[in-house]
Amino acid sequence: MVEALKIGLLGLGTVGTATAGILLSPESRHPLLKEIEIAKVGVKTLDKRRAVEFADGVLTTDLEAIVTDPDLDIVVELIGGLEPARSLILKAISHQKHVVTANKAVISRYGEEIYRAAAEAGVYVLIEAAVGGGIPIIRPLQQSLSVNRIDSILGIINGTTNFILTKMATEGSDFSEVLTEAQELGYAEADPSADVDGYDAADKITILATLAFGEQVSLEQVSCEGIRQVSAVDIQYAERLGFEIKLLAIAQREQSGLQVRVHPTLVPKEHPLANIDGVNNAILVEGDPIGQVMFYGPGAGGGATASAVVSDLMNIAAMLKVSQAVNPLLKIPQHPRRELVPIQELVTRFYARIICIDRPGVIGNLGTCFGKHKVSLESIVQIDFNNGFAEIVVVTHNVKEENFRQALAEIPHLDAIEQIQIPSVLRVLREK
């Protein structure tokens, strides 16, 4: 591969724009990205304002011309919906183009047809972005985890419904109220059915089950219930009994075969999926001998989903290069060895526990001393007394390690401080 790989992007909406954004700013990312070039972009209307700019002639409404263009190596389908997405993907394949898509609706229904066509044409079809947004789950399932016998996949894979259920739980409100709120916030569509009736999750679990168990799962056979029937009362009762209610997508190997389903589920509070809140997604995979592994992160959003799209592009670039030499994904570090930033320059928060004789002025003295060294305190609490001693716990805001250490060193010399001990100094996760 001497020249850059030329890609044709179908769709410049939420995900398409973010995908272009990554490819157009390759600095500090994987070096292979510099070898991928956006040659054509297909959209519905040319005269829309766009957040990214392209050279003249790149933007077009003729998507057929893109998927048949002999100059292109890869087609990235990000228009969504069933048609023309399916036909464009198939036509791209028949024109020897590799395909990357985030379209779970098309893959869950026509995946078999598409993969068969791709195998015949000898091209790749990569779909990391179709499930779990930015979370790497498709590739781990196909690669790292596939040496296991997979027993089950349990996923919170629809952010909208998880947002709604989380809100219902924290606010005690009913489904319809929270749905309206989610629609106003842009977390739910005007027609919410695909999300709240579980169809989107069904698409996604069909794809995951097909990969994990190596047999093509039929979407129509997936049993699917949404969250409309879940009431605030049920969430409260579940809570009292020790459960959270989550919309789970489940694929399980049973003695008699495979079972795949989507339904609201009471999850014990100590289960790893019980703590997954808001629009986040999580996928828990159980297998032998690995046990349980979980993948957690943003299940949607332009940037996160684009991260998955571009990782697929990069993998195609890597696979096309692999015959030349050692796989470029496994290269040794590109940058020379540099000094690390020393710990004194660390900016973090601190927790310190201080014990000294309890007398007036102690807190004031400490406060002044920290202030002098630019250590801003979040809290200073005198928590405990033992035979004339005071125990004081201090938590700081972000501060430079060096400054904090200087303040600590000065404390024993303060007027009001006697018989001091500082048994604990710990760091606190820093503020953003």
Next chain:
Amino acid sequence: MVEALKIGLLGLGTVGTATAGILLSPESRHPLLKEIEIAKVGVKTLDKRRAVEFADGVLTTDLEAIVTDPDLDIVVELIGGLEPARSLILKAISHQKHVVTANKAVISRYGEEIYRAAAEAGVYVLIEAAVGGGIPIIRPLQQSLSVNRIDSILGIINGTTNFILTKMATEGSDFSEVLTEAQELGYAEADPSADVDGYDAADKITILATLAFGEQVSLEQVSCEGIRQVSAVDIQYAERLGFEIKLLAIAQREQSGLQVRVHPTLVPKEHPLANIDGVNNAILVEGDPIGQVMFYGPGAGGGATASAVVSDLMNIAAMLKVSQAVNPLLKIPQHPRRELVPIQELVTRFYARIICIDRPGVIGNLGTCFGKHKVSLESIVQIDFNNGFAEIVVVTHNVKEENFRQALAEIPHLDAIEQIQIPSVLRVLREK
């Protein structure tokens, strides 16, 4: 690749034995595993009892002969420690063998030397098992996530210390007590220093930082503090202030460069890492544009670690095959389309909320009816009363969906039941 790939296994301890276990039972795992064959196994003593059996001549104490054997394609180093592991790896590479290793101590110190040698020899060195046990983290960092600008990696990557801190928090006991307990349970070594002083975590974060930021990190520059100084009192104060104490390994991009460190850290309770308990590991990666993703699972143990070792073997097999055709990791499902198991045959637990007129015999009637249909109840609670009505919440043990539905259908016809409504029927995550 017409023949199977021949591997030489160095070490048949916890991880080596589990690795052999996976390779010797390839059914229901990835089909590529059938093309990997254990040709030689190197150990220290021949006359130990082993959990796996090999043909005569496979087991040997001559490890030099293995790494120089012209018939072998891949060497898997699972003996641990610095020497002879490092020399054996380098010799294997110089004899054109691909290498898979779980040895974080060797890679964190000699990774640069080893990768350089591998690049010259044109062989792969894969290290998925060296960090996070079975959790796929090395490959996602090199591939899916590497299109992002990585800002930070925060990891709980030492199971022993996380087990100790979790126990200290739940039992209020002090470090030394819990350490003794952990040693008795086999979760901590007789010489616990590598774990409790943070050195093992420092090895691992050195490896992760090197991959994520593309520059070779020097282990000696990693600032490292262990958990010996953390007391039960600090854990309690932290708790009151809204924090958990965790041993975090942190690699962060700062304006002035990279900072890499290991130290006990107060983590806000609502942070995703705060809930990671016991021997589990979790790695939180933050980047642009992806945001936060987290990988969670068993950070050690023979089976889990072997899953990562074998996934590396499979990836080498796939990369060696890739020039022939389309990457075999991306193949279409191997099994024909089959019927899914219908939802009536699902075995799960149920939650049902029942409202009816409050009169004697209601609970008894319900109990008898469920029993008749083989529905065993975990709890049946009459929670609420409204103007003459009773609200009853039922949670079952595992039951066949069909049986539960039949019981529900019969309830309205029971003697004591009048004006019944069943506003909610939800599934509960099933018992093991």
